[in-house]
Every structure is written in structure tokens, then in C-alpha cells.
Amino acid sequence: MEILSSKVFILKVTSMDLKKYNRYPIVLFALSWLALVILPLLVVVMMSFLKTKGIRIKWDWGFYSYMKMIQFGGNDVVFQTIRIGLTVTLINFLIAFPFAFWLAKTLKNISFKLIIFTALTVPFFLSPVSRVIVWRSILGLDGLLNNFFLNIGLVDQPIEWLIFSEFAVHLGLMAQYFPSMVWPLYLSLSLIDDETIEASLDLGAGILRTTIYVILPLALPGVVAGVIFCLVPMLGDAVIPQQMGGGNILTISHSLSNYIGSRSYVLGAAIASIVLLVLIILIIILWFVFKPYGGLGKVFGQMRQ
Amino acid sequence: MALLQKSKPNFRKLLKIAPLILGVLALFFIYFPIFWLILLSFSAEPLTGVPGGWHFDWYIDMVYGADRREGEAFVGDFQLKEPLIKSISIATLTSVLCIISAVLVGRVLPNMKHQGLLLFGFLVPLMVPGIVVGMAMFLFFRIGLGIKMGTWSLALAHFVWAFPFCLLVILVVVSRLDQRVLEAARDLGASKIQTFFQIELPIIKPGIFAAGFFGFLLSFNELPFSIFMRKGDMTLPIYLWIQSGAHNSSVPLIFALSTIITLISMLITYLIVRLGFKNG
Numbered sequence: 001m002e003i004l005s006s007k008v009f010i011l012k013v014t015s016m017d018l019k020k021y022n023r024y025p026i027v028l029f030a031l032s033w034l035a036l037v038i039l040p041l042l043v044v045v046m047m048s049f050l051k052t053k054g055i056r057i058k059w060d061w062g063f064y065s066y067m068k069m070i071q072f073g074g075n076d077v078v079f080q081t082i083r084i085g086l087t088v089t090l091i092n093f094l095i096a097f098p099f100a101f102w103l104a105k106t107l108k109n110i111s112f113k114l115i116i117f118t119a120l121t122v123p124f125f126l127s128p129v130s131r132v133i134v135w136r137s138i139l140g141l142d143g144l145l146n147n148f149f150l151n152i153g154l155v156d157q158p159i160e161w162l163i164f165s166e167f168a169v170h171l172g173l174m175a176q177y178f179p180s181m182v183w184p185l186y187l188s189l190s191l192i193d194d195e196t197i198e199a200s201l202d203l204g205a206g207i208l209r210t211t212i213y214v215i216l217p218l219a220l221p222g223v224v225a226g227v228i229f230c231l232v233p234m235l236g237d238a239v240i241p242q243q244m245g246g247g248n249i250l251t252i253s254h255s256l257s258n259y260i261g262s263r264s265y266v267l268g269a270a271i272a273s274i275v276l277l278v279l280i281i282l283i284i285i286l287w288f289v290f291k292p293y294g295g296l297g298k299v300f301g302q303m304r305q
Numbered sequence: 306m307a308l309l310q311k312s313k314p315n316f317r318k319l320l321k322i323a324p325l326i327l328g329v330l331a332l333f334f335i336y337f338p339i340f341w342l343i344l345l346s347f348s349a350e351p352l353t354g355v356p357g358g359w360h361f362d363w364y365i366d367m368v369y370g371a372d373r374r375e376g377e378a379f380v381g382d383f384q385l386k387e388p389l390i391k392s393i394s395i396a397t398l399t400s401v402l403c404i405i406s407a408v409l410v411g412r413v414l415p416n417m418k419h420q421g422l423l424l425f426g427f428l429v430p431l432m433v434p435g436i437v438v439g440m441a442m443f444l445f446f447r448i449g450l451g452i453k454m455g456t457w458s459l460a461l462a463h464f465v466w467a468f469p470f471c472l473l474v475i476l477v478v479v480s481r482l483d484q485r486v487l488e489a490a491r492d493l494g495a496s497k498i499q500t501f502f503q504i505e506l507p508i509i510k511p512g513i514f515a516a517g518f519f520g521f522l523l524s525f526n527e528l529p530f531s532i533f534m535r536k537g538d539m540t541l542p543i544y545l546w547i548q549s550g551a552h553n554s555s556v557p558l559i560f561a562l563s564t565i566i567t568l569i570s571m572l573i574t575y576l577i578v579r580l581g582f583k584n585g
Contacts, residue, residue, distance in 0.1 A: 023413060033426065034426070038429065039445065040444065041441045043441070044437075044440070044444055047444060095331050096328075098323060098324035098328075099325075099327055099331070102324035116328075117578070119332055123335055125523065125573070126566075126570050126571070127566050127570065129545045130342065130564075130566055131339060133556075133560070134342040134345060137341070137352055137354035138354050143353065147353060147354065171334065174334065175334040179335075229431065232433065233432070233433075234434075235434055238529050238532065242546075242550055243549065256440055268440055269444065272441060275434060276437070
């Protein structure tokens with residue numbers, strides 16, 4: 001008890017002393033960050049409710065841009081992007097969850113763990129175009145796979161849907177955003193006590209039951225965070241739909257480029273607002289999920305990379 | 306482990322293997338294209354996807370221009386110098402900016418009120434797609450405020466993208482820093498500046514290096530933000546993007562260039578990760 005109180009005392013003293021740190025720089029920085037990043041996003045949402053006349057923006061509130069977007073068939077693109085995003089996120093979750101559990105609880109070999117961590121970190125820092133451009137040579141009409149299939153006589157004609165198709169876009173997105181799903185899951189799973197899982201098993205629950213009623217609820221913050229970091233950036237991905245969809249699969253990034261290119265700024269703003277809406281819904285879910293853990297802020301403080 | 310011991314034997318085996326197979330399969334889809342890219346960049350006919358006929362021609366073409374072998378299959382117009390210099394200079398600038406601001410914010414943030422909300426705000430670029438943030442910044446500055454885009458806006462966009470990563474790296478290092486050491490230094494009469502430069506800085510140095518390299522790499526390979534935030538500036542990723550979208554004949558050269566970029570990025574990332582794990 002005495003040790004504990006002395007520790008608390010030290011913590012108190014340090015935190016009090018640290019309050020003397022000059023806090024103006026960070027406040028200044030936070031304010032400029034607000035002006036540089038957050039404010040533009042809010043302005044975009046605001047702009048999506050404005051009207052344009054020619055290329056000039058009029059201060060006339062309403063759902064003009066959204067109606068216009070539906071008129072142009074832009075909503076099909078939005079729904080298609082969200083559908084592809086949800087499918088890939090689900091596939092990634094189904095693969096990443098057991099993998100992350102294995103990584104957090106079963107794998108004890110440190111150097112093997114290190115290799116996998118490195119393998120999961122490196123892709124964040126690679127050039128996106130460089131990573132996917134080679135798929136064309138692998139999946140293309142006269143590419144590696146089709147050559148191989150033709151040679152062994154599996155097909156008499158090259159398979160067309162391998163590249164520049166929805167299949168290819170799914171494949172590319174899956175590979176690109178897999179690490180974003182694994183990291184949050186791994187973090188939340190490694191925080192679960194082994195004893196909790198053991199207790200559930202000892203008390204007679206099977207593996208499936210333990211997973212659904214014990215592990216999954218405890219890992220829920222990681223699940224939602226994983227969906228946020230995987231699904232939302234995926235919705236705006238520009239490289240993979242272009243490289244692997246080849247213009248056949250239109251996504252939100254295409255629409256954004258088109259609308260901004262043709263100076264229909266409010267339409268671009270409308271599409272961006274839809275992406276932000278998806279993010280906000282997920283964040284609200286995350287907020288409620290994190291409540292029993294002492295709030296979003298505390299858990300965010302524990303997040304690492 | 307416990308999970309596996311309690312279940313039936315054959316099911317147990319499957320459970321033990323399945324996650325590993327799934328994960329390795331996913332990693333395979335990440336790394337196979339990179340591996341294949343490297344192989345094809347040394348091959349005679351990269352477009353068929355079949356490696357073989359090893360040579361370095363694409364690399365030589367990339368440097369000296371493909372025109373030197375007139376009449377041969379691939380004659381592309383490949384201008385690397387300008388984008389390369391632009392990318393490196395913007396990446397260096399971003400890296401320096403990231404180090405300064407991440408250290409500034411990272412060491413004070415854990416002691417701030419509303420730190421969760423602040424961190425959440427700083428991590429917004431990780432959650433919102435780059436193209437959306439880039440477009441929002443473009444609309445805000447160009448259309449809203451009427452400021453012309455230029456190299457400054459490109460560098461700014463890269464900074465916005467790279468800063469959250471660097472901040473997280475610094476936060477990890479700072480959270481491992483024993484505050485009592487700083488306390489001791491102050492008690493023994495060191496000034497604030499002395500404490501920072503002689504005690505705190507050496508301890509968080511690996512984090513600073515890591516943040517700097519991450520900032521450089523993230524900016525060097527950044528594409529989505531750049532799409533709207535540039536004005537005529539050609540960075541390497543944008544150049545690659547335009548070239549690869551054009552369906553022209555310089556694809557083999559793109560392979561060679563991508564291989565070099567990828568290998569350098571991998572090497573740097575590996576060094577940082579090793580640096581990170583060495584220090585705990």
C-alpha cells in the first residue's frame with residue numbers, strides 16, 4: 001500500500017512539474033492543424049449543400065448537389081464503391097481475425113513474430129503504384145496466369161475477367177488494406193487476459209461459443225477500429241481501381257477527379273461528404289464501443305503505430 | 306494456447322494451422338507482386354509476366370533514355386530527373402517538418418487535457434481517404450480562399466499525410482521515457498534546455514530518426530493527396546501514375562523504376578523496424 005501511494009505521489013509530482021512545460025507551441029500547432037485539415041473537411045460538407053451557377057458558387061442552401069449527382073448517375077458509383085469496400089472489409093476481417101488471434105495469443109517465437117510484424121509494417125511505406133502495376137503482367141490476357149492455363153490446357157481461351165474487372169479490384173484492395181485490419185485487431189486481442197479465455201473454456205463453452213461470447217465482445221474496439229482504418233481509406237483509393245479496374249470499375253476517386261476536373265465543385269463536395277458520413281457513423285459506433293473502456297481518448301492513447 | 310488444448314484433437318490441428326495459412330496467404334498477395342516485379346524488371350519480356358532472359362536493359366534505358374536503341378520494341382519518353390529531384394526535395398522538407406512538429410507535440414501531448422480528442426484530430430488523415438482530404442484542402446484554399454496552388458501546397462499536403470505516422474512513432478518513444486529521469490536532471494540543476502538536449506533528446510533519438518525516415522518515405526511515395534494539391538509539379542509517384550495510366554510502351558521502364566523505389570523503401574523500413582525493436 002505504501003509503495004502504491006509513493007508511486008502515485010511520484011506520478012502526481014511529475015505531472016505537476018510537466019504542467020510547467022510551455023504549452024503554447026502545441027496549442028498553436030493544434031489550432032493550425034484545425035485550420036489546415038479539419039476546417040477544410042467541414043467546409044466541404046457545407047459546400048455540398050450549396051448550389052452552383054456555371055462555375056460560381058451561390059449561397060443557396062439545399063440538396064441541389066445531391067440531386068444533381070443522382071441525376072448524373074453518381075449514386076451508382078457511390079453504392080458500387082461502398083459495396084466493394086464492405087465486401088473486401090468483410091473478407092479481410094474473416095482472414096485477419098484468426099490471424100491476429102494467432103499472432104497475439106498462440107505465437108511465442110519472438111523472431112518469427114518480428115518477421116511478421118515487419119511484413120505487416122513495410123507495405124504502408126511502399127509506393128502504391130509500384131505495388132500493383134505488376135498485376136497486369138500476372139493477370140493480363142497474355143500474362144503469366146493465362147499463359148500457364150493455356151499451356152496446361154485448362155482453358156482454350158484467355159480468361160478475361162482476371163484483370164480490369166471487379167475481381168481484380170477486390171484482389172488488389174484486399175492485399176492493400178490487410179495490414180490496416182490486422183494491426184487494430186492484434187492490439188485489442190493482445191489486451192485480453194489469457195485467463196478469461198481459459199475460464200470460458202473451463203466452464204464448458206466450446207471454441208465457437210468462446211469466440212462469439214467472450215473474445216469478440218472484448219475485442220470489439222479493435223474490430224471497429226479495424227473497419228475504420230480498412231474500409232474508409234479504401235473508399236477513396238485511386239490507384240487500385242485505375243490500375244486493376246482499368247476504367248471498367250468506376251469508384252468514388254474517379255468521380256472526384258471528374259467533378260473537380262469539370263469544376264463541378266459542389267458535386268465533388270457531395271461525394272466527399274458521403275465518405276465522411278460513413279466515417280462519422282463508424283466513429284459514433286466506436287464511441288459507444290469504447291465507453292466501457294474509459295472513453296475513446298484513453299484507448300487511442302494506447303494505440304501504437 | 307489454452308484454446309487449443311481443450312478442443313478435440315483433429316479440430317485442434319486444423320485450428321492451429323488455419324490462421325497461419327490464412328495470414329500467410331494474405332501476406333502472399335501483398336508480397337508476391339513485389340517479388341514478381343523485381344524478377345520482371347530484369348527480364349526480356351516483362352509484359353508476358355514470365356521472367357527469363359535476364360538483362361539490365363530497362364535500368365540502362367531508364368538512365369540513358371530508350372532512344373539509344375532505336376528500332377527496338379520499347380521507345381518511351383521517360384523524363385526522370387525533374388520528378389526525382391522534386392520528390393526528394395519535398396520529402397526532405399516534409400521529413401524535417403515532421404520531426405520538429407512531432408517532437409514538439411509528442412512530448413507534451415501525454416500531459417495535456419483532452420489528449421484523446423487532440424490525438425484523434427491529429428489522426429484524421431489516417432482515417433479519411435487521402436484523395437478526400439486533398440480535395441477538401443484544394444477546395445478550401447483554392448476555391449474558398451482563392452490562394453494559388455503550388456509547391457507549397459504539395460509539401461503541405463505531404464506533411465498532413467506524414468505527420469500522424471511520425472506523431473505515433475514519437476508517442477511510442479515518449480511513453481517509454483521515464484519521466485523521473487528528467488525530474489532528476491532538473492533537480493540536479495540542469496536548465497530546461499540542458500535537460501532537453503542532454504537527457505531527453507538522446508533517449509528519444511531512435512524515435513526521431515524513425516519519424517524522419519517515415520516522413521521522408523511517406524512523402525516520397527505519396528500519391529492521393531498530391532492529385533489535387535499540386536499545380537503542375539511532377540513528383541515521382543504522380544509521374545509513375547500518369548505513365549502507367551497512359552497504356553504506352555514505357556511499362557518495362559516503370560517496372561525497373563518501381564523496383565528501385567520499392568527496394569529502397571523496404572530497406573529503410575526494415576532498418577527503422579529493427580531500430581525500434583532493438584530499443585524495446
